[in-house]
Amino acid sequence: xxxxxxxxxxxxxxxxxxxxxxxxxxxxxxxxxxxxxxxxxxxxxxxxxxxxxxxxxxxxxxxxxxxxxxxxxxxxxxxxxxxxxxxxxxxxxxxxxxxxxxxxxxxxxxxxxxxxxxxxxxxxxxxxxxxxxxxxxxxxxxxxxxxxxxxxxxxxxxxxxxxxxxxxxxxxxxxxxxxxxxxxxxxxxxxxxxxxxxxxxxxxxxxxxxxxxxxxxxxxxxxxxxxxxxxxxxxxxxxxxxxxxxxxxxxxxxxxxxxxxxxxxxxxxxxxxxxxxxxxxxxxxxxx
Numbered sequence: 023x024x025x026x027x028x029x030x031x032x033x034x035x036x037x038x039x040x041x042x043x044x045x046x047x048x049x050x051x052x053x054x055x056x057x058x059x060x061x062x063x064x065x066x067x068x069x070x071x072x073x074x075x076x077x078x079x080x081x082x083x084x085x086x087x088x089x090x091x092x093x094x095x096x097x098x099x100x101x102x103x104x105x106x107x108x109x110x111x112x113x114x115x116x117x118x119x120x121x122x123x124x125x126x127x128x129x130x131x132x133x134x135x136x137x138x139x140x141x142x143x144x145x146x147x148x149x150x151x152x153x154x155x156x157x158x159x160x161x162x163x164x165x166x167x168x169x170x171x172x173x174x175x176x177x178x179x180x181x182x183x184x185x186x187x188x189x190x191x192x193x194x195x196x197x198x199x200x201x202x203x204x205x206x207x208x209x210x211x212x213x214x215x216x217x218x219x220x221x222x223x224x225x226x227x228x229x230x231x232x233x234x235x236x237x238x239x240x241x242x243x244x245x246x247x248x249x250x251x252x253x254x255x256x257x258x259x260x261x262x263x264x265x266x267x268x269x270x271x272x273x274x275x276x277x278x279x280x281x282x283x284x285x286x287x288x289x290x291x292x293x294x295x296x297x298x299x300x301x302x303x304x305x306x307x308x309x310x
Contacts (some may be wrong), residue, residue, distance in 0.1 A: 023277070024078075025285055026055035026068050028292035034070065035295065036078075037308065044308045049076055049085040054292060056098045056112075057148070057273070061105045069097035069110045073122075075131070090124045090131035099148035099190075102126070107154045113145035113161075121146045121161060140177045141167055148190045150198075160188035160200045166210060166217065181219040182208040189231070190273070194238040199254075201231035201244050209234075209244070209258070222258045232286070233273040245271035245284045251298070261300075269296045279303065 027035035034055040036047040055070035068076040073091030078084070091097060094114045102108030106128030114120035121141040123134040144162030151157035155171030164180035165188060180188075188202035188210065196214030201207065203221070207228035211220035222228040231246035242254040249265030251274075252258050271286035281301025287294045299305045 023283065024058055024060070024066055025297065026058045026070075027285075027287070027295050028054045034068075034076075036068070039305070043306060046310060047078070047083075047085075049078075049087070051076055051085065051087045054096075056096065057100050059100045059102060059108075061102060061108070063105045065105065067100050067102070067108060067110075069100040069112070071096050073097060073112075075100065075110055075124075075126075088131065090126075091122050091133060092120075095120065095122050097122070097124075098146070101149045101151065103151060103154045103157075109149040109151075109157060109159075111146035111149050111159055111161075115145065118145065118162075119143055123149070123159065136175065138167065138175050138177050140165055141175075145187075147187065147202075150191045150193060152193065152195070158191045158193070158198055158200075160191045160202070162187045164188055164202070164208070164210070166200060178217055181210050181217045182221060190233045192234045192236040192242075194236045197236065199234055199236055199242060201234040201246075203230035203246075205230060207231045207244070207246060207250075207252075207258075220254075220258070222252075226258070226260075228252060228258065228260070232271060232289075233284075235274045235276045235282075237276040240276050240280050243274050243276065243282055243284075245274040245286070247271075251282075251284055266298055267296055269294060271296075271298070277301065 023039040025037040053071040066078040073095040077086040097110045097112035100110040108126040146161040149159045157169040159167045166178040168176045186208045188200040191200040198212040200210045209220040229247040231244045234244045236242045247270045249267040270289045271284045275283045284298040
């Protein structure tokens with residue numbers, strides 16, 4: 023298991039759990055890291071501030087930093103269908119615009135120049151797909167953007183309020199789920215045919231969601247502000263009678279053994295990191 027986070031003054035926080043103990047990995051770089059994705063071929067890719075992507079080759083333990091976008095760009099998300107098809111997305115948070123997507127073909131990173139205006143006019147937060155010919159990106163103003171096998175971009179009409187951000191997208195088979203919101207959770211769900219508003223009703227008091235993970239066998243989990251961890255089994259419901267923490271969760275992942283991992287902290291100042299786990303194993307406490 024790999025986790026990434028903010029730069030505490032000694033470099034970005036990168037943690038590795040080998041099944042026995044946690045260790046901090048020194049990347050030799052500076053700046054915050056926001057997201058991480060493994061290509062299934064022994065390489066872990068991380069995206070972050072300054073338009074940077076950090077490549078970690080697990081076998082050798084090496085790190086390689088590459089600047090793939092402008093220095094004012096935060097790359098909030100990274101995902102790929104394989105080692106020769108990787109996407110990283112973000113934007114300029116100072117202007118609230120300049121939505122950016124960069125693609126890696128196994129040799130070079132190339133910034134996408136034909137994004138729709140709905141994408142370049144805001145921020146892109148995350149990318150996910152079922153393969154190279156089926157890629158989704160989400161962002162500000164409830165952006166739901168799709169790229170098909172012909173390389174064409176399509177922006178779909180969102181089923182939720184167009185003023186809310188959608189922070190993360192995930193899916194399984196034909197189902198795609200995007201989550202976000204401000205005070206209340208906003209969830210858009212595509213069943214393979216149309217987008218529907220799948221948000222919990224206001225009476226359920228679901229805070230804004232930041233992360234979602236969809237697993238064909240183990241279900242769907244979403245995490246968000248105020249320690250929110252919710253599960254979808256036909257309908258959305260919170261796990262437990264009360265939150266584990268009042269800190270905000272940023273991301274969630276379902277491991278191959280069915281364990282659910284949630285990570286976050288104080289997102290506005292990027293301190294007080296937290297890791298939560300629920301699953302069949304006993305995970306040791308992280309001690310830095």
